[in-house]
Amino acid sequence: MNEQTKKGALYIFLSYLLWGLFPIYWKMLEHVTAHEILANRVLWSFVSMVLLLVFTRKLRDLKATLQTMKEKPKQAAALVIASFLVSSNWFLFIWAINAERVIETSLGYYINPLMSVLLGVFVLKESLSKAQVFSVALAAIGVAIITISYGQLPWVSLGLAVTFALYGLMKKTIQVEAAVGLTLETFSVTPIAVAFLVYWWSKGELLLFSGSFSTDVLLMLGGAVTALPLLMFAAGAPKIPLSMIGILQYITPTMTLLLGVFVYQEPFSVIQFVSFSFIWLALVVFTLSQTKWYQKRHLITRKQEKGSA
Template identity: 50%
Template sequence: MKHGEKIGVFYAAFSYIIWGVLPVYWKWLSSVSAEEILANRIFWSFIFMLVLLAVTKKWKVFLQTLKDIKVNKKVFLSLILASLLITANWFIYIWAVNENHIVETSLGYYINPLISILLGVFILKEKLNKAQIISFCIAAIGVLILTISYGDFPWISFSLAITFGLYGLVKKMIKVDSAIGLTLETMTVAPLALIYMIYLLFTSNFSFLNGSLKIDFLLIGAGAATAIPLLLFAKGAQRIPLYLLGFLQYIAPTIMLILGVLVYHEHFSTAHMIAFICIWTAAIVLSIGNSKWFISLTNRIKKDKSFSA
């Protein structure tokens, strides 16, 4: 592995580790409502990104990007949609963690790549390879087992996977630097977040600046906790192959699962185990199927068959 790839693996793996342990951060804020945490997360992420743009001297690029988006209606609407989707994803995630559904959130991020595949098929008209078809069928069996066992559809998992999958799809239409992209997205919804925070202030339900320095620092820190892993991920993704990124992405939900079961003692039944084994198997099949090694191997087999024929 080249030096650049090693650095890329470090950045990407570290970003997924941070995402994996984020439930602990939201648990520290369990005394605050999910709506207020979300509003603070949006607002302080926006402030953090403005400071970062100033430090990294990207203001000119940011302002130019803003001008370009204003005259491009399609990109402008895509930005609004991306902002709403990531806001919905953040809210569901924060709410689920603080309502003791960490195991379900981990399932959501395990099945996210499969949801992205489906979106590619139905929206971008992409064709599935055999590995993708097999992995999707295995994952579907796991989800079906879990649904029958619960007697209820795992809506938290699918809401997280679908909102993040759609967010990724929309982001393809907004080809901008990751730091500028996050600044634009948080800027779009920051006014709503600020209005809600002011409303809480006047109704005496505001947790921020209400006596607990720990809560104040955690709410402000939500901005950095949001931005830092995203920026690390962007740096890592630039340096390593897509198949390797595919393997690394399962670090975060694995850590979430361990936290949910071993640290926060959430319910984990036999049905959960069977479902997760199916999801893990599907993830392995999908990752191997998308690897350069597997693709080159299948191409060689096809060539050998054509020669023998």
């Protein structure tokens, strides 16, 4: 492993670790409604990203991208849709954390890679290997078990998985540098966030600048906290193989699960463990199917099948 790969792996590891520790941050704001946290997160993320672009002298890139968006309305529409999807994902995550459903959020991010596979099949018309079909089937069994246990679909987990997978799908159609992309995404929804903040202020329901100093600081720093792991990910991703990213991504839901069980002491029943076990097994199979060894073997098998036919 060369120095560039090591540096890339470190950036990706730290980004996933920070995402996994997000529940700790949002728990410190559990006295604030999820709606106000989200509005502040959007606003201060936009402010943080603009300051970053000024500091890194990338405002020209932002202007150039805006010009491109004018010429390519489909990309602009995809970016706006992506901004609403990621905002929905943020809201659901924040709400779930402060509703003591941390474990359910971890399940959502375990399911997410498999949800992306399904979108690839049904939207992009991609084909699946036998191993990938098997992994999706195992995950479906896991979700079915927890659905029967709850008496309803695990809508928090599925909501997080679906919104983030759709966000990833939209991002595939947008060729924009990471920092510029996040700036434009937050810009798209900032007017709505500001409108809500002004409305709550007029009703005397806004905690920002009317509550404690620590609350103000946490709400405003939510922007920088949001941007930091995204920028680390953007810096590290080009330096390491996609297969390594695929393995490291499970750091986030694993950290969240450990926090839910051992720090916040949420109940983790035998049924939940069985359900998670099916999903963990599905992810092992899925991750193996992404390795060069499996893909090479799969290609040889297909050639042999064609030859015998």
